[in-house]
Amino acid sequence: MTLITNNLTLDLVAIIATFLVGIIVYFKWQLSYWDRLGVPSLNPTLVFGDFKNYIFAKCSLGEQFKELYDQFKSKGYKHGGIFVGPKPFYIPVDPDLGKHIMQKDFQHFMNHGFYINEEVDPLTGNLFSLEDAKWRNMRVKLTPTFTSGKMKMMFQTLADCTRGLKEIMDNLALNHAPADIKEILGRFTTDIIGSVAFGIECNSLKNPDAEFRKYGRKIVETGFIDRIKVFLVLSIPHALLRFWRFKFTNTEVETFFMGAIQDTVNYREKNNVYRKDFMHLLLQLKNRGLVADDQKITDDKGNIKENDLITINELAAQAFVFFLGGFETSSTTVSWALYELATNQDIQEKLRKEINDVLSRHNNKLSYDAMMEMTYMDKVINETLRKYPPLPIIPRVCNKDYTIPNTSTKLSRGTSVAIPVLAIHTDPEYYPNPEKFDPEHFSEENVKARPGFTWLPFGDGPRICIGMRFGMMQSKVGLATILKNYKIKLNNKTEFPIKVDPKNFITTAKGGVWLDVEKLD
Numbered sequence: 199m200t201l202i203t204n205n206l207t208l209d210l211v212a213i214i215a216t217f218l219v220g221i222i223v224y225f226k227w228q229l230s231y232w233d234r235l236g237v238p239s240l241n242p243t244l245v246f247g248d249f250k251n252y253i254f255a256k257c258s259l260g261e262q263f264k265e266l267y268d269q270f271k272s273k274g275y276k277h278g279g280i281f282v283g284p285k286p287f288y289i290p291v292d293p294d295l296g297k298h299i300m301q302k303d304f305q306h307f308m309n310h311g312f313y314i315n316e317e318v319d320p321l322t323g324n325l326f327s328l329e330d331a332k333w334r335n336m337r338v339k340l341t342p343t344f345t346s347g348k349m350k351m352m353f354q355t356l357a358d359c360t361r362g363l364k365e366i367m368d369n370l371a372l373n374h375a376p377a378d379i380k381e382i383l384g385r386f387t388t389d390i391i392g393s394v395a396f397g398i399e400c401n402s403l404k405n406p407d408a409e410f411r412k413y414g415r416k417i418v419e420t421g422f423i424d425r426i427k428v429f430l431v432l433s434i435p436h437a438l439l440r441f442w443r444f445k446f447t448n449t450e451v452e453t454f455f456m457g458a459i460q461d462t463v464n465y466r467e468k469n470n471v472y473r474k475d476f477m478h479l480l481l482q483l484k485n486r487g488l489v490a491d492d493q494k495i496t497d498d499k500g501n502i503k504e505n506d507l508i509t510i511n512e513l514a515a516q517a518f519v520f521f522l523g524g525f526e527t528s529s530t531t532v533s534w535a536l537y538e539l540a541t542n543q544d545i546q547e548k549l550r551k552e553i554n555d556v557l558s559r560h561n562n563k564l565s566y567d568a569m570m571e572m573t574y575m576d577k578v579i580n581e582t583l584r585k586y587p588p589l590p591i592i593p594r595v596c597n598k599d600y601t602i603p604n605t606s607t608k609l610s611r612g613t614s615v616a617i618p619v620l621a622i623h624t625d626p627e628y629y630p631n632p633e634k635f636d637p638e639h640f641s642e643e644n645v646k647a648r649p650g651f652t653w654l655p656f657g658d659g660p661r662i663c664i665g666m667r668f669g670m671m672q673s674k675v676g677l678a679t680i681l682k683n684y685k686i687k688l689n690n691k692t693e694f695p696i697k698v699d700p701k702n703f704i705t706t707a708k709g710g711v712w713l714d715v716e717k718l719d
């Protein structure tokens with residue numbers, strides 16, 4: 199049987215050719231999207247759009263966006279449009295546009311546009327992914343969990359984990375062995391966040407193959423399949439992915455975390471356990487519908503806010519995102535800080551002096567108040583987050599048609615936006631000599647002289663990182679513990695000049711950061 203000609207082979211060739219031409223026409227039409235809208239664009243290619251270098255692991259996600267931002271900036275554009283595959287993304291170049299998107303006109307750009315399918319993939323129902331009213335409600339419920347009072351309450355749990363960190367560093371110093379610092383700090387922050395988010399002693403500092411560490415690694419180390427999943431989530435309409443019952447979370451990871459959370463919840467509810475951690479506050483939300491300053495996870499006086507109760511799946515998704523947000527971001531931040539301090543010994547000495555001076559006023563004990571007094575430490579961490587923002591871009595989606603300020607261009611509902619954080623942080627207009635590690639970029643005068651929305655490691659506006667205080671606190675504790683007790687130098691196992699690993703979503707050092715450690719008296 200033939201369809202078009204009298205020859206089956208010719209028919210097949212005709213069908214395939216028509217299909218290919220259709221795809222090419224579709225891509226060409228899509229790739230003219232920004233031109234049709236009057237937004238400057240670059241030279242996207244069929245299939246990959248402007249994203250070829252990232253897809254082929256030639257550069258990291260942040261570097262890919264930086265390359266595109268730099269092109270727009272060099273042509274004097276205030277904004278631009280790019281393509282991830284066929285999907286258009288809007289990029290603000292002028293920080294004032296960033297301010298509109300993240301703060302002034304937040305009601306138009308409320309969502310991250312991440313994939314959610316709470317039914318098939320329950321861990322995607324977390325605060326980072328939630329949208330619209332669901333996000334707002336959850337954000338309001340979780341905000342009291344991260345006040346400075348709650349940070350103070352959790353400080354001791356956090357400080358307890360420094361013991362294991364010191365044991366490892368002592369051993370390395372004694373044996374003159376190089377420290378794979380990113381790995382060690384990954385175990386340190388896993389122990390902290392496992393303890394405060396799950397109430398579980400993970401013991402990954404003692405045992406590098408502890409389960410929490412193993413699954414934590416699985417989440418952040420992205421293989422080919424994970425890159426494809428990211429590409430699908432970025433380029434395919436989510437309604438279609440939901441229709442396919444697409445699952446973003448790795449099933450093994452989901453089974454492990456859901457199991458661990460369910461066990462902890464059961465244990466605490468059955469034994470009425472009180473512990474000063476996030477899990478306690480999440481359990482209050484689950485059983486009482488509010489976060490309270492007391493030891494109770496249930497309320498016997500019938501004083502329950504029924505409408506504000508969260509389900510066990512919602513609790514699990516939030517504990518999961520605290521874990522995810524909490525360990526890798528801070529451990530990479532401290533690793534990069536130590537890399538820079540090993541390369542800049544004068545800054546290392548200056549910071550050590552501040553740590554010793556402050557601690558001498560606090561009985562030589564790490565405490566929340568002592569950490570708050572370390573202002574040079576703040577500058578060093580801010581500068582680290584400038585050069586190496588763990589999230590090199592921040593995604594947003596336009597949820598209500600929007601006219602770009604001072605233009606007649608309309609972004610329609612559903613348009614994706616990427617705030618190019620790394621690119622802004624390394625723009626010489628805001629940070630002269632951006633490759634230089636200089637904590638004085640964060641002196642009072644320099645901060646005042648810079649336009650707003652040019653330092654965005656935690657994002658900004660109503661959707662700013664909810665765990666910022668906690669992230670800063672654990673980074674400071676890690677850095678203070680190491681610098682107080684050890685002098686560090688770069689070991690020659692560290693690649694020099696160091697490169698960002700293109701295979702990781704988070705800004706991490708390719709090949710790791712290796713340090714020589716000398717114990718101080």
Ligand code: HEM
Nearest residue numbers: 325326520523524527589655656657658661662663665669
């Ligand atoms: C150095 C440490 C950290 C960095 C650099 C960081 C960075 C970020 C960024 C860039 C965002 C997106 C903000 C936006 O859209 O404007 C974010 C959101 C978020 N972060 Fe962090 N984070 C850190 C630590 C933490 C910690 C310790 C936790 C939890 C314990 C956490 C939990 C979250 C959550 C739940 C969100 C979603 C907030 C929302 O959508 O309302 N992060 N973080």
